Amino acid sequence: MSRVRHPLLTAKVHEQLQSAGRTGPDTVQCSLDLGRTTTQVEVDATGWQWQGRRYPYLPNCRDRTVYHWSGEAFQPVSRFSNALIKLVPTEWGPPTFEIDGIKMLPTAKVSPYEDAATKVRLIQPRGRRILDTCGGLGYFAAWCLQEGAAEVLSYEKNPDVIWLRSLNPWSPESAATPDSRLKLQQADITGEIAGLGEASVDAILHDPPRFGIAGELYAQSFYDQLARVLKPGGRLFHYTGTPNKLTTGRDVPNEVVKRLRRSGLTTELKGDGVLAVKRRGRQ
Numbered sequence: 378m379s380r381v382r383h384p385l386l387t388a389k390v391h392e393q394l395q396s397a398g399r400t401g402p403d404t405v406q407c408s409l410d411l412g413r414t415t416t417q418v419e420v421d422a423t424g425w426q427w428q429g430r431r432y433p434y435l436p437n438c439r440d441r442t443v444y445h446w447s448g449e450a451f452q453p454v455s456r457f458s459n460a461l462i463k464l465v466p467t468e469w470g471p472p473t474f475e476i477d478g479i480k481m482l483p484t485a486k487v488s489p490y491e492d493a494a495t496k497v498r499l500i501q502p503r504g505r506r507i508l509d510t511c512g513g514l515g516y517f518a519a520w521c522l523q524e525g526a527a528e529v530l531s532y533e534k535n536p537d538v539i540w541l542r543s544l545n546p547w548s549p550e551s552a553a554t555p556d557s558r559l560k561l562q563q564a565d566i567t568g569e570i571a572g573l574g575e576a577s578v579d580a581i582l583h584d585p586p587r588f589g590i591a592g593e594l595y596a597q598s599f600y601d602q603l604a605r606v607l608k609p610g611g612r613l614f615h616y617t618g619t620p621n622k623l624t625t626g627r628d629v630p631n632e633v634v635k636r637l638r639r640s641g642l643t644t645e646l647k648g649d650g651v652l653a654v655k656r657r658g659r660q
Contacts, residue, residue, distance in 0.1 A: 383446040384409035384427060385454075385544070387466040391438040394418060394425050398434070410546040411443065412470025441465050443472060445544050454544050456537040464541050471547040474514060474538065481513060481586065483618075483649065490547055494520045497582065499652055500612040502526040505579035508606065510566045511594070515542055517582045518559055519549040528558050530578065534565040567593050573606045581606075581613040588629060595629075597636050604640035609657040613642065616650040 390407050397405040398420040408415050409427065419426040424433045435444065435451055443464040444451040455463035460477045467473055469488030474481050482489035493516035500507070503525035509517050512533035521529045531551075533539055539561075542548040551561035562569070581603055585594035593599060607613060615637070617630045633651050634644045642653040 384432065385411055385546070386435070386438065386444040386451060387411070388438045388440045388442070389466075391435060391444075394420055395434055398422050398425065408470075411466065411472055413546045443544075454541060456540060458537055462535070462537045462541065464545060471516070472514070472545060474541055476586070476590070479587065479590070482516070489514075490516050490519075493517050494523075495648070496584075496614050496616065496650070497521055497524060499614045499647065500580035500582060502580060506530070506577070508573070508578040508581045508603075510570075510581065510583045510603075511585050512542075512561060513538060513584065514545055515548040515551075515561070517584065518561070519547070521582075522549060522558055526558065529560065530573075531559060531561045532564050532566040532569055533561065534563065536563055539563055567599055570599070570602045570606065575605055576608045577606050579608055579611050581611070583613060584616040587618075595633065595636070597639060600636045600640040604637075604642055604655060607642075607655045609655050611655050613637075613653040613655075614647070614650055615653065618649050 390409070393405060393407050399422060403421070404417050404419050406415050406417055416427065424431055432446070438444070443454040443466050445454050453463065455461065462474065462476050464472045464474050467484045467489065469484070469490070471488050471490035473484050473489050483492050497517055497520040502521045504527050506528045507521050507526050507530065509521070509529055509531040512518060512531040515531065518529045518531045549559055551557065551559045583603065585591050588595050603613060615633055617633050619630065630646055630651060634646065637644050637651060637653045642655055644651055644653045
């Protein structure tokens with residue numbers, strides 16, 4: 378169920394509202410939560426009404442932008458601290474996000490939400506304790522919960538990304554209750570992982586930014602830590618994509634394979650990433 382209490386707008390939905398307001402009918406069915414649900418909205422030439430509140434049309438509603446109601450006006454779901462971070466609509470409904478214009482999730486051929494489902498199923502999360510190293514919008518965590526994970530330890534170091542999650546109806550809620558299966562921390566996993574016990578997680582999902590943005594998340598020392606906290610027989614999925622392959626010829630997936638093998642994991646290329654398993658018994 379969508380938890381959005383205030384409407385979210387995209388250029389497509391805004392045009393749908395404006396068009397109906399200009400030509401009729403007086404009500405229109407549309408989605409105000411990025412495709413999770415549809416709702417009925419009353420429209421006229423100067424604005425629209427939803428759940429007893431009136432809203433104005435935007436003077437300029439830009440493509441590739443999600444707008445949220447701030448209480449006084451519609452504002453882009455974006456922030457600039459050290460980098461410009463924004464929520465970006467997709468044709469599929471579930472949004473992606475960008476950091477300084479670099480798209481963080483695959484969207485060209487599949488919904489980023491369904492893409493996460495495919496990858497989560499590779500690690501077989503049911504009944505298991507999962508480490509989600511780079512939480513992002515939380516799609517991995519959402520599918521781990523839907524697939525019956527016992528617990529998800531999720532780390533996201535950027536507070537602006539966590540703010541995006543709070544406005545995204547496709548992101549999972551991380552209830553602040555002791556029995557919540559999702560434990561989301563605003564923290565850098567490269568520092569926090571040393572505090573996790575040896576063989577303390579059943580499976581790992583590792584979806585780091587590109588190597589050029591976060592090279593420390595591809596370091597041999599970090600992979601050694603991932604192998605340390607993973608239980609024997611546990612699975613790890615590492616998203617790599619194919620950055621730099623066309624421009625520099627660099628083969629990031631096979632570089633990752635070599636480092637994970639040095640950490641004692643067996644590996645295979647799987648889709649747009651690497652699936653690894655920790656061997657049982659002595660390394």
